[in-house]
Amino acid sequence: MNIPYTVETRPDTGLANGKLGIWLFLASEVMLFGALFSTYIILRTGSAVWPHGADELSVPIGAVNTVLLISSSVTMVMAWASLKMNDYKKHWWFLVATFLLAGVFLVNKYFEYADHLSHGEGPWHSTYLAIYFTLTGLHAIHIIGGMVVMAYFIGPGAGLWKRNPEQFVNRIEYTGLYWHFVDLVWIFLFPVLYLM
C-alpha cells in the first residue's frame, strides 16, 4: 500500500508529507539550539568574568569553517537545482562537494578540540569552555548526521532517481533544508563564541 502524498502535494496544504515533516523537525531543532543559546546568555550574564572569544579560540579557523559551511550550503542548493534541471551527474558532484566541505569542517574542528584538550582545557576547565564544547559538539554531531544522509544519497540511495525521480528530488530538497539549518546555526555560533 502506498502512503498518499509522498510525492504529490495535499490539496489542502499544498505540501507533500516530507516537506511539512522536515519543517516541523527543524522547528524542534530551533528549540534545541535555542535552549543552549539561552543557557549561554544565562551563564555569561551570571559570570563575574567572561573571556573574549578571540582570546580562547582561533578566529581564523572559525572564519575558515564559516566559509566552508556557507560554500557547502551553495553546493547543496546547486545539487538540488541540478536535479530539478534533470542533470543527475552535476547533482552527484555537487552532493559530493557538499560532503567533502563538511568533512573538512570536521577536520578543522578536530584540530581545534585537540589543541584545547592537549592543554587540559576540556569542558571542565571553565564555564566558557563548557558551553563552547556543548554548543559546537552538538553542532558537530548534526554535521555528522547530515554527512550520513548525504553519503546514503551519493551511494546506495541514488537508485531512487531511476525508480521514482520526483521522490528522489523531494528527498534531496529535505536534505538541503536540514543542511541549510545546520549552516544557519553556525552563522550564529561563530560570532557568539569566537568574536564576542
Next chain:
Amino acid sequence: MHSDVEAVRKSVRTYLTIGGALLVFTVITVAANYLHLPVPAAITLALIIASIKASMVAAVFMHLNHEKQWVYGALILTVAFFIVLMSVPMFTTMDTFGRHLTGPAHGAAAGEHAGH
C-alpha cells in the same frame, strides 16, 4: 514555481549571488571584530549581521520566500516560543531576590552582574 525548469535555471544565479553575499558578510563580521567596539555594541552589531545572513539563507536557500501557509504557520509558532526561550534569562534578573543584600559580607552578590 520551482516545478518549472527555466525558473530553477534563473534561480541558480540568485543562489550564487547570495552565496557570494554571505561570504562578504562573513568578512565584514570578522573585520568588525577588529574595531574593538564596547561589548554591548559589538554584540548588537554581530547579531545584526548574523541575522541578515540567516535571513538570506532562510529566504533563498530554504525557499522560504515562496513557501506554503502551513510552513509559515509552523515557523511563526516556533518564533513565538523561541522569543519566550530567549527571554528566560531576563526573568532570572527581574525578581528582587537578593537585592536587599548589601555590605562586605554580601559583596559577592552586589558585584554579581558586574563582569559581563
